[in-house]
Amino acid sequence: FNQARNQLLANSNNNNNSNAYNGDSGSPAVRPKKADMVINLNSETASIPDKTSASSNSSASSISSTFSSGSGGSTASGSSSSLTDSGTLVNKSASTAQKFPPNILQPEDIPARYREAIINYSKYRNAGIIETEAALKAARICIEQGKNLDVAMFLQNVLYINLNMSEQQRVRRFEVLTDLYQKIGYNRKAAFCQRLAAWRHVAVSNTNPDWGQSYRLMLESFSGHKLSLEPQEVLENNTGWPVLQIDLLQQLVGTARRLGQPALATRHMTFLLQTMWAQLNSHDQKEMALQLQNLASQCEGAPVPLVLENGTVIPPANLTDLPLCSQLLVKDLPSHMRPAKIAVSKVDSGPFLFTPIHFNSVDRRTPKDDSKITFNWVQHDVCEVNVKLTNPLPFELQVTDIRLLTTGVVFEAFPQTVMLQPNVVTTVSLHGTPIEKGDLDIQGYSTHTLGIKSNCRLKQMLHRKRRNLPNHYQVNVIPALPKLELKTSLPQTATFSGMPNADCVTTSASITLYNGESGECVVTLTNTSNILIEYIDATFHSNMDSTLQNRIFQLATDEITSQLPIKPNESIDFKLIIYGEADFLGAITSSQPYVHSSHHDGTNSAGPQSLTVSHGGGAITVSNQSIPSRISSPTGTHRRNEPLTSSFRSSHSGHSSLATLSVGIATGHMPRQLEAQLRFRYSGGEGLQEGFCRQCAISFNVELLPSAQITNWDVLSAEIPSQFYLVLDVVNQTAQEMSLNYTSNKTILIEAKESCRVPVPVDRCPLERILAAMEQQQQSLNSIGADGYPSILSGVGVPSNSGDAADLTERVCSEHISENVNLKWALPGLDCSGVASLRGITLSPTMLDLVTVPPLQWEVKIDKQQVAPQSEVTCVTGQFITLSVGICNLSASVLHQVQLSVQFYQDFQNGHHNYRLETRVTMTGPNHILIPALNKDEKAFHECSVIFFTPGRFKADIQCRSLSSTTATTAASVDSAVVVSSSSAASSSSSSHVWRFIPPVEITVIDQ
Structure with missing residues (x-):
């Protein structure tokens, strides 16, 4: 190959005609030289007739058009701007460009010469390998020159060259292309080449398919598809091409199955559902959910990382939105288990002074921290969190082993199982027990659905802010408190009262009493915890006046405190007296x-x-x-x-x-219904030392007849x-x-x-x-x-x-x-x-004169003989008898305007008295006298004579009446007597009091 290439280059250098590289297929200078070339190729290639393939012609024409139209733009100019390996532009000034001798090509001329060479090689069928090599070398030179667009053009030409190669050679070519694309930052094209290489590894024509290499190449192409192995990054970035990403993930699942790695297949399918759920239609969601369920039946998915043989770590994938969480609500403890601060009397620190100036105080305008729970949980108490879940799938979804995810103090979570109907909001109550005291962070919950164990953390949920879900919830866990159970000897009522704080009522008691009747109720307090109850405060609460309430419910708190502390699993008893208090005075009908x-x-x-x-x-x-x-x-x-x-x-x-x-x-x-609550505040152990207690109550329903x-x-x-x-x-x-x-x-x-x-x-x-x-x-x-x-x-x-x-x-x-x-x-x-009871009886001023001890000491004599009470005096008709009356002021003040009178009458013993006795009795002297003032310990006397004309039984009504006005005043003294005014608050200007000698003197008159 090198010999042929050198020969071609030598022939081209000896030719002074520049038209030999202008791409003219009809040039006579080119064809004889090609006929004389010897290419060390196989016989099949040598026998190919002299004809350029369609793919080569198309690639050559593309290269020609690119260079002819754009070569003078970004590449031919001496002050052109070029892209670096990372894709950034670098400005190159013509003044700073290095000048070479005339016999050496300028840098910008090298890609042009490569272009001409590639065009010429494309005309020959047997020169495909040389054309490929030229394009690759031109791409590397352009990379060094920072001409990324030219690099992309040369590499694109390589893809169109049709060569007869083995599958390993094809894979190698795609790997080289991948490497070059990555150098210029064309990651998507690099990922495409990686996928092509992965396909060639397992092509049908490949006699030795390598699924492991195919899986490796697909995994490496994640970055080019804007994917990450970490699902949370994919959800947060939300970039890329969903169709390409879904297709890649599906092929990755299939490749993992062919590798015999069901754990990897399950993990990638979980990744697909977690990250691409919003991009799938309802049908695809259902199909892929069922596919995941089938995969998980072979190997259950767990939220743990998977490590490949080459050291690559596959992070865990969680189905955070399957089922979909719309609300997570941290519940307070039940009212009777809820901790409360023991009230401490406030120290008077002086008057309250308002100032708008903030002295190192927290600005109230700062945003409220929704993650901080305002109430407390108690150590070793069962706590509750409500989660609203929705099943987005069109079939029933069974979710098992739902548990709370927490950090901070040790927390024991209890599992829960629920069957979710399609598109129905279901509230699930999750429970657990904090083992230690301190701060507890509720991160979310874990589920087991479709065969996948998932850790659904609030911070990882999609569109968390739209659902008003914070990153976590923080709850303060206080030390353990004892638990108190209440029982009474009275029967319970059907319903509890509607009074305030009725939710802290744990039991009830009802009793029916008649007005004035007393009932007894035995209250049993049992310590059901393993902590001593060292403090108990029992008080009654009702809508009644406190005085009336204390008369109805008579509670001796000393009886309770004397039996403290209450040991674990032990009880104490005390008695409560319930009295039927009523107003026994008054009319029955309308008044x-x-x-x-x-x-x-x-x-x-x-x-x-x-x-x-x-x-x-x-x-x-x-x-x-x-x-x-x-x-x-x-x-x-x-x-x-x-x-x-x-x-x-x-x-x-x-x-x-x-x-x-x-x-x-x-x-x-009238019959009455009374309601009251006997509330207990109790505490003990370490919780008492930190000032916490619990409250519970007994609801009493008292019916008074x-x-x-x-x-x-x-x-x-x-x-x-x-x-x-x-x-x-x-x-x-x-x-x-x-x-x-x-x-x-x-x-x-x-x-x-x-x-x-x-x-x-x-x-x-x-x-x-x-x-x-x-x-x-x-x-x-x-x-x-x-x-x-x-x-x-x-x-x-x-x-x-x-x-x-x-x-x-x-x-x-x-x-x-x-x-x-x-x-x-x-x-x-x-x-x-x-x-x-006669409590509250009202008395008129006349009644008060009889109810109070009189301030006068009486001395009554008849014929100078002292008259004893209830003694009988006998006389004859026509006989003079002398009646002497003496009074002494025993009070500490002066009596003014005192009238002493004597009047006789006959009592018929049938309720009628006869005062008209003009024909039966006569008196000598006045029958009454007026005493202007009677000082303290001063005595006054009055004497008169009486003659009875007819026999019979007569009585003497001897009385003193005060005729006073408020114009008189007396000296001030703490020892002065008390006034009982006969006037009401509306008329207090005058008063009158009557004091009688009791019993009246009874005189029996007989005939001579």
Whole structure:
């Protein structure tokens, strides 16, 4: 070959005719020289007639046209720009070009001469090898000169030369072309030549196919097809020609199968589905998914790198979007397992000062980090992550062994299996347990589908930002906390309450009680963990007032703390008392403004009174002063007609209670449903040391049924001065017979839905208690001044304080009654019992005069003989008897405008009193006197004579009435007495108090 080439070159140099290289096929100077050439080729080649092949002619013509039209452009000019090996342009200045002697070709002339030589060689059939060699040498020279376009032209010509070569020689030619194309940066053409070489390795005509070399060449052509062995790079770059890439990958899968490497075939098919999924239509997606499933049945795909014999590493491929993840949601622990910070009392650091200046603080305008989870997980607790998956394939897709992928602290993930329907969003719950405390990064999840194990990391998912998926999620894992299980001795309710934080309720309890009945509930706390429970805080929460709540649910927290700590798998018990708190005072039916029964004589209170309820609205009338009513009077109540009705004297009946006015609870005549939660905050171990705890709760549903209801009440004088009678109308609102115990030795039976009137003897409220309450109130208000306290005795006080003093006195007396009156009811048929409380009972000013201990000491004498209580005095008609009355002021203040009066009457013992005794008795001297002022410990006396004209039984009503106005003032003193004003808050300008000698003096008159 070299000898022939040298001979051709020698002949061309001896020829001075330049037309010998102009490509003229009819030149006579060329044909004789070709006939004389001896080419050492095989006989088949020598016998070919003198005719240029079509491929050579086409290549020569292309070369001719290229050089004739473009050779003077980028190659002939001395200051031309050329491409480097990497494809960059290099400017070459003509002034810097090296000049050669005339007998040496200039650099830009060399490609032109090669072009002429190639054109000439193309005219001869037997010169194909020489033509190929010339084109390759011309390409290498152009590479050195940086003329990449010329290189591409010469190499393209080589492809069109048809030579009879063996398959190994063809492969070698394509490898040379590949190397040259790569040198000038024509990677796609280089990859094409590599694929041609790979095909020749396994061509049908190749008697010794080499699938290994074919696989190697296809793998090396990845870069020319804009592919990478790393799937993530392909997805991120998203460049190249999808049709060529898919075709290459399919051929690579087939080649790997022919090599007997199912693992490689599975890996490349997984790579194809992962990177080219968006470029495939639905039919191709289905077909390739089934093909992958068949391949994986021979060798399961795993997300581990594969290493070839030549050291090439095939990175793992994952089906990150098969199935497609549209959302990954990190779930908080259940409410009763959720950790919370133990509240610490805040230290007062002074007033809050706002400033717009940021002192080394984090700018709130910085973007929020979506990857940071705001809640905490707990060590050794089962945690949950919800994943929404969609199957894009047209058939059911079984996904097995779904697990969470995490980094950071040790995490034990639990597998999950799901069957996904086509094009249906399915939520899958993935669970796991953090083994250590610290930061846990959730990277994604792993799947096993179509026989491929894939690690689906969030950062590798296609179009992650469109799906609002961060790179990862970071969760803080706090130290382990104990677990508490709650049980009660009461039956559970069907549904939990709708109160706030109801999701932390783990169990429930229900109980039905009558008003005033007490129930017991045993609560069991069990430690179901292996950590000591060292801290428990139990509190009740409800929509009720805290005072009412504490009366209904009586919890002794000391009983719980005394049993701490709770060891693992051990329990403690404590008792909870549930009381049927209700307002037992008030009407049963719809209410109207209540009415006090006014005295028939206007200013005299000795007239007959009863508990009979007026049906009309009205106002309290005391000392010709009208006071608006605060409460209502019932209508249509059930009463028994008893003789007791006519024997009582009263000035007030049927009001609402202070419990209703202040606490705001409903009256007890209607069934009620109450809801409350007993919440526990508990902790222990290392979690307690870091200030964390858990919360759980018991939901209580309490049904309260009406029992006894007090519809009316009044206050009457008792037989002894130290007591009074509290007269009550009690209604049995149950469907059972009720036994009512109202004193220590008196019990009465009340039929169902019936009422009964009972008198309850009560000790009077001492003045010391009222004084102590007033002093405590003044000290709390820090308003002790120079005007002193108003007086319960005189009714004189500071106008601004009289109303408050009256309310305070009423409240103290109400508390005194509720503490000393114990109404116990029982239902023998149901074996239940309770107490009807008088808490919050309201009292009128007239009632307060009877409820409180009088400030006067009485000394009554008849004919200079001391009259003992309940003693009987006998005299004859027409006989003068002397009645002497003395009073002593025992209070700490002066009594003003005190009227002492004596009046006789006859008691018919049927509720009627006769005060018109002008024809039966007469008195000498005034029957009443006015004392302007009665100082402390000062005494006053009044004496008169009485003559009875007819025999009979008479009674003397001896009383003192204070007739005072607020114009008078007294000296300020902490020891001054307390006022009980008969006025309400709306009318506090005047007051009147009546104190009677109890019991009235009874005189029996006989005939002479």
